[in-house]
Every structure is written in C-alpha cells, then in structure tokens.
Amino acid sequence: MEAAAETLRKTPLHDRHEVVGARLVPFAGWEMPVQYEGIKDEHLRVRSQAGLFDVSHMGEVETSGPQAQDFLQHVLSNDVEKLGEGGSQYSVLCREDGGVLDDLFTYRLGPERYLTVTNASNHDKDFAWLARQAEEYDVEVKDVAADYAMLALQGPDARGILARHIEGEAPARMKTTTATVAGVECLVCGTGYTGEDGVELMVPPDGATAVWDALTADGAAPVGLGARDTLRLEVCFHLYGNDLSEDRDPLGAGLGWAVKLDTGFIGSDALKDVEPQEKLVPFEFTGPGIPRPGNPVLIEGKEAGVVTSGSLSPCLGTGIGLAYVPAGKADPGTAIEIDVRGKTRPAEVRKKPLYAPKGT
Template sequence: MNSETMKSTPLCDKHVALGAKMVPFAGWNMPVQYKGIIDEHNTVRTACGVFDISHMGQFLVHGAGAEAWLNGMLTNNLHKLVDGMGQYSMMLNERGGVIDDLIIYRLGEDDFFVVVNASMIDEDYAWLMAHKPEGVTLENKSDAYVGLAVQGPACEEVFAGLCPGVTLPVRNGILCFEADGDALVVCRTGYTGENGFEFFCPAAQGVKWFERVIACGAKPCGLGARDSLRLEMCYSLNGSDLSPEKTPLEAGLSWCCDLTKEFIGVEVLRQQKAEGRPTALVAIEYTGKGAPPRHGYEVQLPDGTVLGQLCSGVLSPTLGKGIAMLYVPAAYSKVGTEVNVIVRGKAVPAQIVKKPFLKK
C-alpha cells in the first residue's frame, strides 16, 4: 500500500510530535510505539495508557425492526441487552466463518451503536447493506469520531479528571453525554484485560481530548503494546486469529454464539456442535528458551507431524516467555500437548495451555 491510499487519523500529527514510530496497519498509518513497547505494555498493566482507536469503525443502526434484523445477522443474543448495555458478537458468512467480531451497544429500542474492526469497515457495511430490510437505517459514522481506548488500573482517576462529575458506565455499558460542548460516547470496554473505557468524541475535537487524557495521567501507547496486551488475554484479532474459513466454535468463542436463535451461519455451527469441530484455536506457551514466536511459524508435534502455523505470537512482557495461538486439528487440542515451534530451522519446545495466558 502506498502513502496516497494510506489513511491517517486526526491524531496523526500529534503522534509524530509525541515521538511515535508510525507503521501501516489495516490501511492506516498508526503509531506502533512511542518510547518502547515493553514500557507501554507495563504502563497499561500497572497504571494507565491511551491508544488511538480512531481507525476503528462505528455504525449507527436504527428504525423499526432494527433489533430483530441485527439479531439475525449476529451470533450473540441481542434480546439480552437492556438500554445502555453492550455485548461482544460476531458476524458470520453462510459457511459459518467469521466476517468480523464487533461490540454492539443498545442505545434504546431499535437503536444501536456498533464498533467494528478498522480493516473491515467497508466489507461489514456492504454485507449489512446487502441484507438490510426496508425501514431500518444503517449509517457508517466511522469518519465522524476520534476514538481513544483508555486502559489500566488508574483509568477511573483519569476519567474523573477528564469529565468531572460524570460516572463511568458499568462494565460493558455505554453512556452518551455532553461535555465542553461536545457530544461524547463512553463505553466501558477494552482489549487489554485491564479496567478501562473507550471514549469517542467528534473527530474535529479529537486532538483536544487526546491531550486532555494525557494531561489526566494516561501515557500514549501504540499498536505494539495493544497487540501484546490482547494476546496475553487470548483476545482474538480478526485477520490473524479469526478468518472467513474458521467458525467461532473453532476459535473458542462459542460463549458469544446463541445456537437457539436463527442467524446467518447458525446451521454450520449447530452441525459442528453435534459432530465436533474440525480444528481448534489453541494457546501455546514456550517451555524452553527460544526466539519470540511470530505469525506464520510452523508448529509440529515432537515426531515432526505438522500441526499448523501460528496465527499470533509474541514474547509476553508480563510472563517473560513466548506465547502464541494457532489452529490445530481438534484431536490435538488437549491442554498439556507438547509441541515444537520451528524458528529459523530450530525447534523451540512449547505446550498447549489453558486460555488466557494471563490469569486475572
């Protein structure tokens, strides 16, 4: 991708001014780190960090029949949501494969706010539009917002300084309010495993709110730390751990699939549940010393049988050892199974462990 087609968030110049190293990610020019990934990772685990998530997509869905329609498009059961609450969910193709994972919030009756992955905004929008009934409105508001993920045990103090007098919503909750003349949206969610919130403001006011979040005590963190933080928690990354060729059952995400309701792809999931899934996304941890595990590295059984290739991998800053996820034939997915990760021709011993890597 060349620089002409690469998109930048409204915070790009600010990132550069803060010393960020910028890299292409999902078509966007994003900060991978400021001072260092390990320091940023540890900041989120022990204090508070802020990530630019303006590249992520936001859809508004409203109109009579919106809930019934979305419930047929998504795996989780929307009827469980009350006003002001959100849930993690998946949108599948007819083969039961994952198009995207997302978080959907119920603002009111037949009124929803949906946050989707940056790389999937256009595809998600096209898929939804192709299935949308008359009377339901779908708006792609992705360019209207700057998003900031404020994550870490000190996030509540940061929010108290940022929006005095406003109470953070409960876990998975959403709050729409006005402050300093701006319409704001705060969601009590995150992608790090820490206490945190995701803050959406009008794009034109993004730099102002980003500066305020930093002034209130959050340290700017890049995508590098975001990746190591989410992988320690075994949170899936679409495009790496999720794909149109794998079902949520194979990805270990059956907890957000309600097979008692009808939605696109449900027949395949029911069949897999009855007959067994062909593969399973497992977590592996190094048991010996070796170079950090990375996407694409081959994984073998000790006898040399190839099990698959790593979807995601990193040297965990918190645990100090290599951690990774990959799809293996379901028969080999048992916790405790010993494997080798092949790094530049060398076999690094590892074993399948229970998810997540970091027990919190």
C-alpha cells in the same frame, strides 16, 4: 513508502503522534502509531498504571429503526435480545457457511438504536454486507465511521484519571453512556482490548485532541498498536485476520460463548453441524524463542497446526501465542513444539488467559 504514505488516512490525532516522535506505520489504509517510547514499556505501563490508545481507524455502523433488534439478531451471532439499553455485546458476523467476516462489539444506544464497531480492515466489507441484508427489514443502516474518533483509556488507573475529566458517572464494565469528557460530549463505553479495566471513548473528530490532551496530561501514557497487540494476546483476545478469518468458523476459534445457534442468525444452520477438527489454543514456550504467525505446530514431530498470533509476552518474559491444533490435542498441559524458522521450540498448551491482569 513515501508515495504510498500520501494516500494513507490520518486520524484527528496524527499531529499529536508526530510531535512526540511516534513511529507511524501503514495499517489497514491508515497511518497509525505503532509505538512511542517502546512496545515493552508501553505494555507494562498499561498493566501497572494507564495508557491511552488512538484507535480511530476502527469503523462504526449505526443501525436504527423499528426492526433494528430483529435485523441485528439475524446478522450477529450473539443473542441480541439479551442486549439491553446502555449495554454492549461481543459477536461475530458470519457468512452463510459459517466463515467469519468480522468480530464486533455492538452497543445499544437506545430502544431502536445500536452502534457496531468494526475492524478497520473489514469496515467496507462489513457495511456492504449489512446494507445488503438490511433490505428485508424496516431499518436504516448507516456508515458512521467518519463521525467518530475512538480513544481507549486502559489500565488500573484508567478510571481514576477519567473521573477527573468526566461530568457525571462513568459506565460500569460492559456498559455504555453519553457523557462529557474534557468538555467534549462523547460515548463512553466500559470496554477494551487489553484485559484491564478502563473505557473506550467514541468522540466527535473535532473534539479528539481536547480529550487526548487532557488525559495524556493527567497520567495516561500514549500507547501504540504494537503494545495493543501484545496486551490482547496475553489475555487471549482474538485478532481478526490472524486468529479469525472467513476460512475459519467461530466454534473452532473458541467463540462458542458468543454464538447462539438457536437465534437463527446467518451462518447458524451451517454451524449446527460443525464439530471443529481444529481448535484455537493459547500456548507458552517452555524454553527460549519467540513464536510468529505462520509458524508450523509440531506434535510428535509432525506438522499438525499453525500459529496465528505470536509474540514475546512482556509480562511473562516468554514466547506466547495462539495456534490452531487438532481438537484432540487442545487440552491445557499438552506438550507441543513450534517450528520457528527451522528451529524446533518446545511449548505447552495453556488455559486462557495466558496472563491474568491484577484486580480484574
């Protein structure tokens, strides 16, 4: 562990995490805070007030040039022509066979300029893929991950806190704008991964501590990656590597709403013929226990699927998760069982979200 830790990358906020005694763990090549005070407390703080996450491990790719829109339409699953200036859009990046390389948020910064946020563990793979596909287009695709630290301010109080530190207007949900926050010019995006209202801030690395200090001093509690995962799971947002992978297609994963087959993106031909045999569903335990990724799903006593995300829900107090089950068993209310290390735990397929944030 000690030797490996030396090779891990550190975010510009690393000292801030150490000084408050965060538990730091290796994550996708970075040393990241998994928790500060405790996952449950941090989770509930985001649901009731506001939390601040250091997500600087996320990668960024900038696409610019006369054919930027055409190029992104070719590689991203959503309809990029619908993405207006100052807007944002969720999509997946597919291989030719429809397997999912990553799931991404893309922000349109200008008429011919886009910023795409990648998952840390996929960033190098994504950039290589995009750079290769871009050879046929009049675009420049740049790896700009080193240009940005990324902070997420989330929770019902997030916008109130932000308002005291931003010069100008904060962007509405799903919008993005350039603004000065705590004296630092950054890209402010009305997005997040918690289901709560709030913003994500793309900050120059040397300005990250100023923004962090201002927001944490004004009521935003530091929140680690542990609570980030339980928050996203309660609202059924996908986690790449768990719920999405190159071996799964986006339709079975329930991402059909972000997959516009008629745009002709890479993978669309393969996906046109796909009738998913398995679907990703949210489920909740009806008794004790906590599901974990990899637990088998049992239907009528037989193994019929697999849990891809599982945890205790701090808001519901029950075991919750996402699982792939046969398409015919995916309706809300369907009784299933989860084999948790040899113990059979009753559960029920639910609608998403498993927990609906208040006021959203």
